[in-house]
Each structure stands twice: as C-alpha cells, then as structure tokens.
Amino acid sequence: MRRIYVFTAILTALMVAWAILAYSMPYINPSRRIVEDFSGVPLKVEGWEGTNMPPKISDLRILSTASILSRIYTNDMGDQAWVSVLFGLDLGDFHQPEVCLKGTGLTVTGSKFVTIRPKGMPAHKAAMLTLTHERGEGEGVMLYWFYIAGQSVPVMGGSKVKALWDQMFGSGIQPSAKVMVQMFPIYDRETAEKQAIDLAEKLEPSVYKVLSKKPRYEPSDALIKRLENEQNQDE
Numbered sequence: 001m002r003r004i005y006v007f008t009a010i011l012t013a014l015m016v017a018w019a020i021l022a023y024s025m026p027y028i029n030p031s032r033r034i035v036e037d038f039s040g041v042p043l044k045v046e047g048w049e050g051t052n053m054p055p056k057i058s059d060l061r062i063l064s065t066a067s068i069l070s071r072i073y074t075n076d077m078g079d080q081a082w083v084s085v086l087f088g089l090d091l092g093d094f095h096q097p098e099v100c101l102k103g104t105g106l107t108v109t110g111s112k113f114v115t116i117r118p119k120g121m122p123a124h125k126a127a128m129l130t131l132t133h134e135r136g137e138g139e140g141v142m143l144y145w146f147y148i149a150g151q152s153v154p155v156m157g158g159s160k161v162k163a164l165w166d167q168m169f170g171s172g173i174q175p176s177a178k179v180m181v182q183m184f185p186i187y188d189r190e191t192a193e194k195q196a197i198d199l200a201e202k203l204e205p206s207v208y209k210v211l212s213k214k215p216r217y218e219p220s221d222a223l224i225k226r227l228e229n230e231q232n233q234d235e
Contacts, residue, residue, distance in 0.1 A: 031064065031219060031220045031221075032065060032089075032217045032218075032219070032220060033064065033065055033066065033067065033217065033218055033219070033220040033222070033223060034065065034066065034067045034087055034088060034089065034175060034215045034216070034217060035067065035215070035216040035217060035218045035223075036067040036087055036210065036215065036216075037067075038067070038069040038071075038085065038210060040206055040209060040210040041069065041071075041085075041203060041206045041207055041210060042203075042206055043071075045199070045202040045203060046202060047075050047076055047198070047202075048073045048074065048075050048081075048199055048202065049073065049074055050071045050072065050073040050074075050083070051071065051072050051073075051074075052070070052071050053070040053071060053072060054070070054227060054230075055068040055070050055227075057224055057227055057228065060223060060224050060227075061224065062093075063086065063088055063090075063093050064090075064220045065088045065089040065090050065093070065220065066086055066087055066088025066089070066090075066093060067087050067088070067223070068084070068085065068086055068087070069083065069084060069085035069087075070082070070083075070084050071083045071084075073199055075195065075199075079183065079186075079192075079195060080183070081181055081182065081183045081195065081196060081199050082180075082181070082182045082183075082184075083179075083180070083181050083199070083203065084178075084179075084180045084182070085177060085178070085179050085180075085207060085211075086177060086178045087175060087176075087177045087211060088175065088176065088177075089174075089175055089176075091148075091176060094146065094148070094156060094176055094178055096155065096156070097127075097129065097142060097144050097178075097180060098111075098129070101131075105133055105134045105135060106131045106132070106133055106134075106140070106184075107131065107132050107133075107134060108129050108130070108131060109130050109131065109132050109139075110129065110130035111127060111128065111129050111130070112127075112128050113125045113126070113127060113128070113154055114126055114127075114128045114143070114193070114197060116145070116152075116197060116200055116201055116204065117201055118200075118201045118202075118204035118205050118208075119201070119202075119205060120205055121204065121205055121208065124145065124152040124153075125145070125152075125153070125154045126143055126144060126145040126152075126154050126200070127143070127144055127145065127154040127155065128141060128142070128143050128193055128196070129141065129142040129143075129144075130189060131184060133184075133185075137185060138184070138185030138186065139184075139185060139186055139189060140182065140183055140184025140185055140186055140192070141182070141183050141184075141186060141189060141192045141193050141196055142180060142181070142182045142183075142196075143180070143181040143182075143193075143196040143197060143200055144178065144179060144180040144181070145178075145179055146176065146177065146178050146179075147176060147177040147178075147179070147208070147211055148176040148177075175211070175215055177211050179200070179204075179207060181196045181199055181200050182196075183195065183196055
C-alpha cells in the first residue's frame with residue numbers, strides 16, 4: 001500500500017511540475033511572421049550564381065512565424081546546389097533534416113560532421129548527409145546546420161534545451177534558423193561535398209549578418225497574400 005502512496009505522490013509532483021513548466025512557456029503568436037527577403041545574401045559569389053525560387057505557399061501556411069530563403073546556385077561547371085534558410089520563432093518548426101526527409105523518396109545512407117570555415121568568422125561544425133532516391137535517380141549530398149541559442153550547431157540537442165530555457169527564464173523568444181545546402185543528383189560524392197562546403201563558406205558571412213539583425217514582423221498572412229497576388233498577375 002505504501003508503494004501506491006509513493007507512486008501517487010511522485011505522479012502528482014510530476015503533473016504539478018509539468019503544469020508549472022507549461023505555464024512558464026512564453027506565448028508565440030502564430031499570426032506574427034518575421035519579415036525578411038534575404039536580399040542581403042548575394043546572388044553572386046565567387047564561382048557561383050544564384051536564382052531565387054519563391055517559397056511554397058503551403059509551407060508558409062504551416063510555418064506561420066517563419067521567412068524562407070529558397071535559391072538555386074549554379075557554379076562555373078554547371079553544377080547546381082539548392083540553398084534553403086528557414087528563419088522563424090517557433091522551435092517546434094525546427095527538425096533535423098533526417099526527420100523532414102521521410103516520405104520524400106530520399107533516404108539517408110551516410111552522415112558525418114564536417115568543419116565550415118567562413119571568412120572572418122569562427123569555424124564551426126555542420127552535418128553532411130549522403131542521400132539516395134528510392135526511384136534510383138542517383139545520389140546526392142546535403143550540408144546543414146542550425147543557428148540556435150546564439151550558437152552554430154550541427155544538431156539541436158542541448159542548444160534547443162538552452163533556447164527553451166532562455167525563452168522561459170532569460171531573454172525571451174529569439175529567432176532561430178536552419179541552413180541547408182543540397183546537391184542532387186551528383187556524379188562524384190567527394191567533389192559534391194567540397195562544392196557544398198565551398199558555397200556554404202562563401203554565403204555564411206552574409207547569411208549570419210541577415211540573421212543577426214533585429215527582426216521586423218508583419219501579420220503572418222501578409223506574405224502569403226503578396227505571393228498569391230504575384231502568381232495571379234503572372235497567369
């Protein structure tokens with residue numbers, strides 16, 4: 001009988017602690033989006049030239065606090081890399097790409113950490129994935145890292161916990177970001193990995209500058225309405 005009392009007391013304490021934690025979590029307004037067009041990230045860097053791709057409206061509806069950079073860069077040899085930056089307030093929107101790839105037809109066949117050495121900035125680790133397509137469309141690579149809780153990290157882990165702690169007891173809600181460079185299909189994995197790192201190192205100083213400035217906000221649906229109007233004008 002005593003064990004039942006002890007178990008009940010522990011369960012009650014956990015429920016109270018969870019309630020306190022939930023109450024302490026700051027409210028993230030889903031109708032407020034970061035305003036960022038990423039114009040500070042150059043379309044041309046040494047050896048690469050980019051083309052902006054409009055973000056998917058369906059993605060913006062789901063990621064209601066975020067702005068998204070989607071851009072295709074082509075190098076002097078004709079190789080292409082897709083650069084994506086997710087910049088938002090809701091930590092629940094940030095996942096390891098291995099999770100997001102489920103259902104896309106892409107399978108992770110290898111992973112490792114690499115070092116990024118952007119000019120004028122401290123070196124940091126990033127994750128490099130090797131990908132294959134279930135339809136046999138070849139092999140690819142994906143390089144990614146996060147800006148979270150003031151750090152550049154290849155996995156969220158403890159940094160996400162720190163960010164949640166800061167939200168509750170520290171500086172409040174601060175934007176986070178996920179940066180990805182993907183090349184698919186590729187003909188030589190080692191060359192593609194070097195190319196992805198090269199592009200990342202050339203873009204990161206400007207990306208970091210954009211992500212570090214004080215953000216502006218607008219109603220979440222304002223960007224969606226602008227994109228819908230642009231699409232209607234093109235038709």
